[in-house]
Amino acid sequence: MSTTERIIPDRLRSPMEQRLKSWETLLLLVAVGIFVANSFASPYFLNAWNLSDATFNFTEKAMIAFAMALLIISGEIDLSVASIIALASTAMGAAVQMGVGTPGLVLIGLGVGLLCGAFNGVLVTRMGLPSIVVTIGTMSLFRGISYIVLGDQAFRGYPESFSWFGQGYVWWVISFEFVLFALIAVIYAVLLHKTNFGRTVYAIGNNATGAMFSGIRVNRVKFILFLLTGLMSGVAAICLTARLGSTRPSIATGWELEVVTMVVLGGVSILGGSGTIAGVVIAAFVMGLVTFGLGLLNVPGIVMSIVIGALLIGVIALPRLWSMWRLR
Amino acid sequence: MLQQTQKSLPRGDRSDPQAILALADISKTFPGVKALSGVSLSLYPGKVTALVGENGAGKSTVVKILTGIYQPDGGSILVDGVPAPFPTPQAAADQGVTAIHQETVLFDELSVAENIFLGHAPRNSWGLIDRKKTTEKARALLSSIGAALDPELRLKDLGIANKHLVAIARALSIEARVVIMDEPTAALSQKEIEELYELVESLKAQGRAILFISHKFDEIFRIADNYTVFRDGQLIGDGAIADVSEAELVKMMVGRDVSQIFPEREPSAGDPVLTVEGYAHPTEFDDISFTLRKGEILGFYGLVGAGRSEFMQSLFGITRPSAGSVEVGGRKVSIRSPADAVDNGIVYVPEDRGKQGAVLDLPIFQNITLPSLGRISRGGFLRLAEEFRLAREYTERLDLRAASLDTHVGNLSGGNQQKVVIAKWLATQPRVIILDEPTKGVDIGSKAAVHEFMAELAAQGLAVIMVSSEIPEVLGMSDRVIVMREGRIVAELTDTELQPETLVRHAAGI
Numbered sequence: 001m002s003t004t005e006r007i008i009p010d011r012l013r014s015p016m017e018q019r020l021k022s023w024e025t026l027l028l029l030v031a032v033g034i035f036v037a038n039s040f041a042s043p044y045f046l047n048a049w050n051l052s053d054a055t056f057n058f059t060e061k062a063m064i065a066f067a068m069a070l071l072i073i074s075g076e077i078d079l080s081v082a083s084i085i086a087l088a089s090t091a092m093g094a095a096v097q098m099g100v101g102t103p104g105l106v107l108i109g110l111g112v113g114l115l116c117g118a119f120n121g122v123l124v125t126r127m128g129l130p131s132i133v134v135t136i137g138t139m140s141l142f143r144g145i146s147y148i149v150l151g152d153q154a155f156r157g158y159p160e161s162f163s164w165f166g167q168g169y170v171w172w173v174i175s176f177e178f179v180l181f182a183l184i185a186v187i188y189a190v191l192l193h194k195t196n197f198g199r200t201v202y203a204i205g206n207n208a209t210g211a212m213f214s215g216i217r218v219n220r221v222k223f224i225l226f227l228l229t230g231l232m233s234g235v236a237a238i239c240l241t242a243r244l245g246s247t248r249p250s251i252a253t254g255w256e257l258e259v260v261t262m263v264v265l266g267g268v269s270i271l272g273g274s275g276t277i278a279g280v281v282i283a284a285f286v287m288g289l290v291t292f293g294l295g296l297l298n299v300p301g302i303v304m305s306i307v308i309g310a311l312l313i314g315v316i317a318l319p320r321l322w323s324m325w326r327l328r
Numbered sequence: 329m330l331q332q333t334q335k336s337l338p339r340g341d342r343s344d345p346q347a348i349l350a351l352a353d354i355s356k357t358f359p360g361v362k363a364l365s366g367v368s369l370s371l372y373p374g375k376v377t378a379l380v381g382e383n384g385a386g387k388s389t390v391v392k393i394l395t396g397i398y399q400p401d402g403g404s405i406l407v408d409g410v411p412a413p414f415p416t417p418q419a420a421a422d423q424g425v426t427a428i429h430q431e432t433v434l435f436d437e438l439s440v441a442e443n444i445f446l447g448h449a450p451r452n453s454w455g456l457i458d459r460k461k462t463t464e465k466a467r468a469l470l471s472s473i474g475a476a477l478d479p480e481l482r483l484k485d486l487g488i489a490n491k492h493l494v495a496i497a498r499a500l501s502i503e504a505r506v507v508i509m510d511e512p513t514a515a516l517s518q519k520e521i522e523e524l525y526e527l528v529e530s531l532k533a534q535g536r537a538i539l540f541i542s543h544k545f546d547e548i549f550r551i552a553d554n555y556t557v558f559r560d561g562q563l564i565g566d567g568a569i570a571d572v573s574e575a576e577l578v579k580m581m582v583g584r585d586v587s588q589i590f591p592e593r594e595p596s597a598g599d600p601v602l603t604v605e606g607y608a609h610p611t612e613f614d615d616i617s618f619t620l621r622k623g624e625i626l627g628f629y630g631l632v633g634a635g636r637s638e639f640m641q642s643l644f645g646i647t648r649p650s651a652g653s654v655e656v657g658g659r660k661v662s663i664r665s666p667a668d669a670v671d672n673g674i675v676y677v678p679e680d681r682g683k684q685g686a687v688l689d690l691p692i693f694q695n696i697t698l699p700s701l702g703r704i705s706r707g708g709f710l711r712l713a714e715e716f717r718l719a720r721e722y723t724e725r726l727d728l729r730a731a732s733l734d735t736h737v738g739n740l741s742g743g744n745q746q747k748v749v750i751a752k753w754l755a756t757q758p759r760v761i762i763l764d765e766p767t768k769g770v771d772i773g774s775k776a777a778v779h780e781f782m783a784e785l786a787a788q789g790l791a792v793i794m795v796s797s798e799i800p801e802v803l804g805m806s807d808r809v810i811v812m813r814e815g816r817i818v819a820e821l822t823d824t825e826l827q828p829e830t831l832v833r834h835a836a837g838i
Contacts, residue, residue, distance in 0.1 A: 196701040215670035
């Protein structure tokens with residue numbers, strides 16, 4: 001009998017760190033590749049102001065994506081985030097009509113986000129309903145309220161100081177939104193990877209029953225995650241409303257899927273239990289660069305969504321194909 | 329190659345016909361663990377071969393190689409003496425190898441007949457499944473193994489014993505030449521076990537080869553013809569059961585003499601730690617009252633379904649009782665969740681390690697610190713050095729065997745998984761530890777270690793509750809035994825009352 005010397009990797013035992021590392025490396029390579037391709041494809045790409053503009057393609061979505069990443073790692077999901085933006089934005093618009101100033105508007109935006117998150121969280125953790133069903137319901141509910149309030153109208157007239165959240169620059173080409181995005185990324189990375197809370201999120205995502213039997217307050221953790229996702233939707237609502245300067249009920253339509261795409265592209269398992277914030281950060285850049293690059297080339301939006309979809313499937317299928325090929 | 333086959337022939341049966349299925353010099357390595365190194369195993373028509381070994385000896389790896397789930401790194405699989413690799417589970421099935429697992433892989437929503445003939449059901453002239461014929465053939469097959477089951481019943485309506493019968497009928501329906509039984513009696517009652525033995529005899533008479541994996545020596549000596557012993561992934565010995573004694577077999581298994589004697593204990597009744605008054609649940613248990621003292625081991629005995637585990641889980645905060653109160657250290661406490669229980673020093677080692685006891689996909693050290701995160705962190709931030717220190721301290725205390733603390737718990741043997749769960753709870757410095765069937769699915773060597781450890785914990789002043797269905801364990805370990813029947817306490821036995829007959833009489837209500 002010939003004894004074969006090749007090492008067959010046991011998939012059951014592949015170290016998670018290694019796999020995630022290679023995932024993020026792969027994603028980073030994709031990001032660099034897109035950057036290089038873009039700079040060749042369009043002469044306008046390598047321009048500080050244009051690149052700065054490009055970040056607006058992902059900063060608001062990414063803020064939600066960080067919270068969503070934690071929620072998905074814990075084994076839940078929130079599909080109502082874009083509708084929370086609509087409701088929060090509508091509430092701020094209505095407040096403007098009543099003469100509320102910038103600090104009040106910010107509080108209203110954050111407050112509506114928190115309330116919506118709490119509503120989702122109560123339905124999921126208290127009533128034991130599946131989060132995908134609950135948030136498909138609240139997705140229609142929250143945006144429906146915006147449509148009832150606004151109809152085909154729009155709220156305008158946001159104060160100058162409020163606009164700064166979406167249009168202001170902290171230094172040179174560095175926008176306030178980008179700084180906020182970076183800050184939130186760091187906060188969530190620390191929360192997920194360096195705290196007790198983050199550890200329990202992983203434990204719940206891997207085995208919620210086992211976590212409960214280990215004395216973890218599973219429902220409390222999940223409720224907090226829904227609150228955080230709602231809060232981040234409120235933050236995104238403030239930035240987006242300030243940037244657009246108006247509120248229509250169709251604001252941020254379809255963002256929930258882009259946010260989930262960003263999270264999954266970032267290497268977070270849709271089944272829960274694994275993923276990192278670093279991956280989501282890179283995924284945000286990848287998606288931002290692709291949309292911006294294609295925009296410079298005057299590629300229509302519908303084609304962009306095809307490209308993003310193909311990218312998602314491609315990047316996710318690649319490691320699987322690679323391991324299948326190596327096993328042969 | 330011929331020589332290898334010769335070598336692995338059991339010593340007592342050299343005149344036997346050639347093996348139907350043989351493993352020759354098989355090796356299998358996982359990252360960090362050499363699961364099998366050069367093992368051989370032969371299965372003969374009409375013979376039952378018992379595969380014996382402690383948890384982690386490599387038995388399940390062999391089963392997975394025989395059924396095409398794992399590929400060996402070296403060595404060969406021989407079918408009728410001819411090398412035949414099993415690259416897929418289908419290839420193994422095509423060669424007539426079938427396995428009946430502890431948790432049989434069947435489909436709850438399908439009928440008995442559909443389960444038996446799934447994938448090879450009789451067809452009618454349209455090429456569609458002939459339901460009537462399937463049912464008839466299933467009925468015939470079931471009655472041939474002495475099972476009076478309605479083939480049209482849904483599988484989910486059957487008990488575990490009957491599910492086993494369906495799995496066996498399925499094995500027969502695909503003309504299995506080799507039947508692998510992995511601890512088939514683990515969940516069966518004595519009567520059902522007897523029926524299974526009869527069935528094994530009839531399989532033997534039909535000339536099928538049977539690989540029988542079991543921890544129970546009485547049944548190995550009852551039904552096996554040959555034995556093969558593995559230890560730490562190596563073949564230690566094989567031969568005819570008639571030529572070996574139980575003591576010799578145990579010695580081969582563990583590599584040393586194991587005293588079946590339970591640890592010597594000095595019963596010390598300290599102050600009451602836990603007092604339960606009138607605990608009740610609408611359906612599972614009623615009027616449970618008892619006091620547990622410091623340094624005591626209190627056994628809970630009863631038949632399966634007596635409500636012992638249900639009560640313990642309620643005490644641990646999983647389910648809410650409808651009435652009753654708990655005092656810990658003389659102070660009334662309210663336990664509404666496992667977190668409350670842990671805060672009050674009550675911890676629970678569940679029977680179901682995989683789902684409830686551990687988070688299998690997380691590393692050992694993270695499992696151990698999961699309930700103690702507050703102690704290894706500062707201001708909510710994890711301190712990795714502290715975390716590893718705590719994990720190391722308690723894994724060393726329990727003599728855990730693992731490649732590293734970073735190894736996922738799912739990759740450990742049953743005995744070592746149990747050690748991780750116990751270590752996790754000891755790290756919380758509890759006052760009361762509840763162990764639910766602590767040695768179920770744990771091999772003899774680890775069993776003795778768990779028993780010794782329990783005695784040590786009690787000696788250090790921990791109050792221990794042990795739920796067990798094994799009479800020798802209950803009698804050997806407990807200072808006092810509470811017997812439950814149909815959700816109620818029917819007896820509390822001490823000293824001279826601790827007799828097997830007394831226990832059984834109370835548990836069965838005779």
